[in-house]
Amino acid sequence: MYQKxxxxxxxxxxxxxxxxxxxxxxxxxxxxDGRKLNPVEQVIKDSAVFVNKVAYTPIKFIKNQVDKYQxxxxxxxxxxxxxxxxxxxxxxxxxxxxxxxxxxxxxxLLELNKSLSKSSYLNATVVGRNIGFWYNTITxxxxxxxxxxxxxxxxxHKGLLGKVIKTSNxxxxxxxxxxxxxxxxxxxxxxTKDKDVYGxxxxxxxxxxxxxxxxxxxxxxxxxGSPVVTSGLGGLFPSGILIGHVNSVDTDNFDLSKMVExxxxxxxxxxxxxxxxxxxxxxx
Amino acid sequence: xxxxxFIIFISFVLENSLTLLISSGTLFTSLFVVTSLVLIYPFFNxxxxxxxxxxxxxxxxxDFVYTDTLFLNALIFLILGLFVEKINEALSxxxxxxxxxxxxxxxxxxxxxxxVLLLVGxxxxxxxxxxxxxxxxxxxxILYSLVMYLIFDYFSRKYRILKIDWCLTLGLLYGKILYxxxxxxxPRRKGFKLRYLNGESET
Numbered sequence: 001m002y003q004k005x006x007x008x009x010x011x012x013x014x015x016x017x018x019x020x021x022x023x024x025x026x027x028x029x030x031x032x033d034g035r036k037l038n039p040v041e042q043v044i045k046d047s048a049v050f051v052n053k054v055a056y057t058p059i060k061f062i063k064n065q066v067d068k069y070q071x072x073x074x075x076x077x078x079x080x081x082x083x084x085x086x087x088x089x090x091x092x093x094x095x096x097x098x099x100x101x102x103x104x105x106x107x108x109l110l111e112l113n114k115s116l117s118k119s120s121y122l123n124a125t126v127v128g129r130n131i132g133f134w135y136n137t138i139t140x141x142x143x144x145x146x147x148x149x150x151x152x153x154x155x156x157h158k159g160l161l162g163k164v165i166k167t168s169n170x171x172x173x174x175x176x177x178x179x180x181x182x183x184x185x186x187x188x189x190x191x192t193k194d195k196d197v198y199g200x201x202x203x204x205x206x207x208x209x210x211x212x213x214x215x216x217x218x219x220x221x222x223x224x225g226s227p228v229v230t231s232g233l234g235g236l237f238p239s240g241i242l243i244g245h246v247n248s249v250d251t252d253n254f255d256l257s258k259m260v261e262x263x264x265x266x267x268x269x270x271x272x273x274x275x276x277x278x279x280x281x282x283x284x
Numbered sequence: 285x286x287x288x289x290f291i292i293f294i295s296f297v298l299e300n301s302l303t304l305l306i307s308s309g310t311l312f313t314s315l316f317v318v319t320s321l322v323l324i325y326p327f328f329n330x331x332x333x334x335x336x337x338x339x340x341x342x343x344x345x346x347d348f349v350y351t352d353t354l355f356l357n358a359l360i361f362l363i364l365g366l367f368v369e370k371i372n373e374a375l376s377x378x379x380x381x382x383x384x385x386x387x388x389x390x391x392x393x394x395x396x397x398x399x400v401l402l403l404v405g406x407x408x409x410x411x412x413x414x415x416x417x418x419x420x421x422x423x424x425x426i427l428y429s430l431v432m433y434l435i436f437d438y439f440s441r442k443y444r445i446l447k448i449d450w451c452l453t454l455g456l457l458y459g460k461i462l463y464x465x466x467x468x469x470x471p472r473r474k475g476f477k478l479r480y481l482n483g484e485s486e487t
Contacts (some may be wrong), residue, residue, distance in 0.1 A: 023359065028404040030354040041348050048296075048349040055297040056304060063305060129303045130350050135351075166352050173352055206416060 009063035049139055049171045053127045088252060122146060122276045127171070129271075133159070136179040138162075138271060143170040151236050153277040159265040160230060172276075177211065177243070178204040178268050187234035188213055188243060188248055190260065191227050198231055199239040199260065201243065210247055211262040222249050228262045238277055287436065288324045292342060294432075296349065302424070312424040313417075317346055318364065318393045319425045322385045323432050325368050326377045327440075339365030360396050364389055379433055386429040388419050409421035 015213070029035065037045065071078075101231065128139035142148050144167045152164045154174045162176040189196040190213070200215040226246045232239025244262040252259050302314040321339055326332040328335040343361025347353050368389060375381040398414045401407045 024400075025401055027353070027356055027400060031357055031401065031404055031406050035352075035354075041352070041354070044345070044348040046354075048345075052297060052300045052349075056301045059301050059305060072405065126302050126304070128350070242418060 037166055037168055045139075046143075046170045049127050049141070056127070058183050066142060066207065120278045122148065122278060124172075124274050124276060126271050126274060130173075136176045137165070138174050138176065138274075140171065140172050140174060140274060140276070142276065143168050143172050145169050147278065148172045148276055153230075153237045153241065154274050155241055155277055156266060156271070156274050158267075159244065160237065161266060161268075161271065163236060164276065174274070176268060177201070177264075186237060186243075187231045188228050189231040189239075190216075190222055190246060191229065192222055196231075197222060198233070201228075201262070205261075208261065211244060211263075211264060213260040213262055214252065214257060216258040216260060218251065218255065218257060222246060222258065224248065228260075241277075285299050285327075287440070288327050288338070291323050291432065291436065295323075296345070298428075300350075311420055311422075313420040314424045315390055315393065315421055315429070316428055317342060318361075318390055319386050319429045319432075321361065321364055321368050322382060322389055322429060324435065325372055335369065336362060336365045339368075356397075356400065357390065360393060360400070363396060364393060367392055371406070379437075381432060382429050382433045383426050386426050387422060390425050391418060394418050394421060 049057060122142060124140035124142040127141045130137040130139075137162075140154075141239050148164055148167050150164055150167060154161045154163060162174050162179070164172050165175045166173040186201040187198065188200050197216055197220050197231045199213040201211050201213050202215075203212050204210070205212060211228075216222070224246050228243045228246060230237040230239055230241045230243065242265055244264040244266075247261040247263040250259050250261070251257070297312045299316040301448040302312070302316075306312045306314075321342070324338070325335060340358050340362045344355070346361065347355065351357060368385065370386065371385050375385065393433035394414065394417050397418070398407065402409060407413070
């Protein structure tokens, strides 16, 4: 009798372990970024986002009024700062037009139809933010019906935010660069005086609020303040989108390569409006 | 059940609104849906199977709306539901205990999610990440549980909606009533007669 009870307990433990292993396997598939949402998920998500958007409207109105009041107080100083930058912007605009003309001429000459930086843009509003801490995603109010596809880059007026990981008919989920996901790596280039230095943006440090770029040769000279932009070589993000500026340069634990801390230009705490970059892939 | 549905709906909406309003990385990370598991339990009046089913469904909704991870939060919320049941056996339903239960429930949620994501390879081993997620999650959720408990306790008393602590109170009251009735009836059953002799009573 005692042996029979002991066997039953053993079987129960084995069955429980089996169930846990199966569930972990299932969850491994469930948490993947590339998983497509099924129709039920899409309908529920679209409906929930709509309800959240309606519920947040009065709060957003009050927040905008408060922001406007705060902005008015500082408006004179901001006006002077903008006035100073206006001449510089006009100069850059002229130079940019000249460069665009040169680029078109070169493309015609070399019979190139596409480039790493050719894109079109779609504006969207942030209607939700994932607070699970680990995922660091936002939900925007544009979806597959608006032409948004998975892996499209998302930016704002300051720089790169992240990429689209899931879409439904009317919404899309954007994973931010600050996500703790181990697979969240981006090919970047650091613009120095002599040349562009290529590296890999590997993680975001929650303590220091900085990105870490590694994979840079130990003998490379990088100055603080150098801009860090997307290289376009990873195939996901167009080239030339600003990520941040170099804050400090250090070597890794084995002194084999350099690790660069990059201060982001984007304030990830206040994201209201974003732009989705519809990139034309250069190899397609 | 209408009150339960209302609490869950408000928790979903306020969680999203607060996250958009307040910047991340502060001490006001909201997990109001997790907190709602503690708030709705007293309204189930020991119908524990319904509570577990509702916990699972809330977790599933959380998956669909916020995290896009199918069944991850559904299973975790089921475990949290079992935990809330067990902890309610040890603690009575009052404001202080609701805050304590919220503290433990939020902690368990964070730890379970971290462990599962670590096991499936989504996160790397970083104890400081877990600690940061824990201490940033307490303040807003404990305050929310306190405020919501006080509001819905008032409404449940005003509209006489039964809760677990009411059942206990009524049970005790019923016991006391039975005892008094028994005391009154006892002399008649044994045939005692009360006689007045010169103004004095005698049994």
